[in-house]
Amino acid sequence: MRRTISAVPFGVYQGESVYLYTIENIHHSKLKVLSYAATWYDFEVQVDRQPQSLVLHFDNLADYIETPYQVGKTVGRVAGRIGNATFSLNGQTYHLPPNNGRHLLHGGGHGLQTHNFRARFDPDGDTVILTTTLASADDGFPGDLTVTISYTLTADDEVQISYHGVTTADTLFNPTCHVYFNLDGQAALINPQQLRINSTKLVHTNHEKVPTGVFYVPSPAYDFREQPTIQSQLDRLIQETGRTEYDDCYVLDHQDEPAGVLATTHGRLLINTDRNGLVIFTANPERTQPYRLGDYHALAVELQTLPDAINHHGFGDVVLRAGQPRTYVNRYQYVSK
Template sequence: MTITQAEFGNYQGSPVYQYTIENAHHSQLKVLSYAATWQDFIVQDDQGEHSLVTHFDDLDDYVRTPYQVGKTVGRVAGRIGQARFNLGGQTVQLTPNEGANLIHGGDRGLQTRNFDGQFDPDGDTVNLTTTLRSSEDGFPGDLTVTVSYTLTADDVVQVTYRGQATATTLFNPTCHVYFNVADGLPINQQILTINARKLVTVDDHKVPTGIFQVTTPQSGYDFQQPQTIQAGLRQLAKATGKTEFDDCYKLDELTEPVAQLQGPHHALQLCTDRNGLIIFTANPKGAPQSAGIPSYQALAMELQVVSDAINHPGFGDIVLPAGETRSYTNQYRYLAVQN
């Protein structure tokens, strides 16, 4: 294993670094200090190199593109209804940044920070650390977060989040990574499997209502049996008129894997110790929309505790007590598809 560091640009007066972890298979995991971004995952076969992650090669694109491409988001990923919650008997009101609600921890979240990096050149892990100040993002307590990216010898990417705060606060970050496992071809024909029977219902502002919906094949949301994303979109359009996925699944049983995305030659299996998976069909590089069901560039797959958990009993515990350390781990396992 080797890790190399290179400058990738400058953000708010500080250098941004790109870290490349490479294993004996010559698979490469690339991450950035800016927003602890997962920039790329490159695998090798007889046909050459294959990128499995939708990414940019220029820092300015990461900064200006609103899709949070590859970034670590939080301290709380997803939405908090009315930007408000109760913690220890006290109501905490934050500054909304999406209508009346808060998304991804607000406008001063992890996705806006340039992290400090540490690594062993002969190791397999890059550790990226930053501190969110309560005076900056409004959450209780100053929260120190370390995001550790690891590439194993057998082509597993592991992302671990560790948090410790000076006061009891909330902690539910994730990586807003977008996948495409078919050499950049539209994801519509890639095959998706999700080990979940329940979907989080949301209101017109995409804020969870506190109610779960049991998925059915007729709904378009049921990926318990593998099917193409296009097949799901067609069923969704027929059932609801919607032509995109932007939805949170409740992972009741964390049997491995919780999800899989597969193309003709490559696949990724997702594993996690958390109970939620958000999928989002998107064109983060600005491809024009077409009539009917769009042709999508990428699928975001965000592993986290179910959105707005602090406001809904049974959604999961994202409270981080003062002085304690909490960690979460997500894994992404590469598989070569045998035809």
């Protein structure tokens, strides 16, 4: 079987048609992507010759538009929070309209998550290319920023997402995919699955989830280096802190091994990035999904430069210079047992 890409309508957003693109490789694995918000819709692999969904997704466009969880969407210009919705660049201070209390979250109310992207692809290829432009007049950031996102499904079941930015003036650029995983399908709990994070320190945040500029060594409840089950760590978390969920950013130590691994009985998802941050968030984005406190149907994994980097020394470089395009790449490979 050869590789194929197909496109079908998935609804209408702001008067424009939204399309669902499906890339299928020689193993009958499928990567599915929406033009709306350049959303990672699904990643389907073969388990015992049956399709197994690894990514939480909705069946209709309305749920994607209405959800506050940014399910599968590309978010940015800048993923995460910018403290007080303020930053300085080239000697000028920018005050942006806050959308998360006093702060800016995921680039604000006109971010990539609100765009319907233009798409192109070769029906016999392995990549869908999605493009949009963020106008300075719309979001308040300096520079009109053209973002090109390429979704690729390789022959060895690796999803590669590249983010290419070109700007008319120096600006900030740190997008990511707000994907939610469950390797056993979204009807199952993620609690029994195992999680490894290649990190020895976390970003400290205040009560509004804004970074303070400090890193800290995790207590046992936050330490995922030995690939424990998520349930065992949740048990430790409630004992240590009284908290029942994770919403935390890990500082990645080095890139000679996967940034993270999510594992279940039938296989593992190897997670890699060329940036220095990995955010995890335990959640139940489906409003109709019954659950008890501490039970979760999804784990968000956001690969990015550390949040609020523009305001903290040592957090990473998120400045995109005019005339100097930049590309980031995140990779997710499924390996069966």
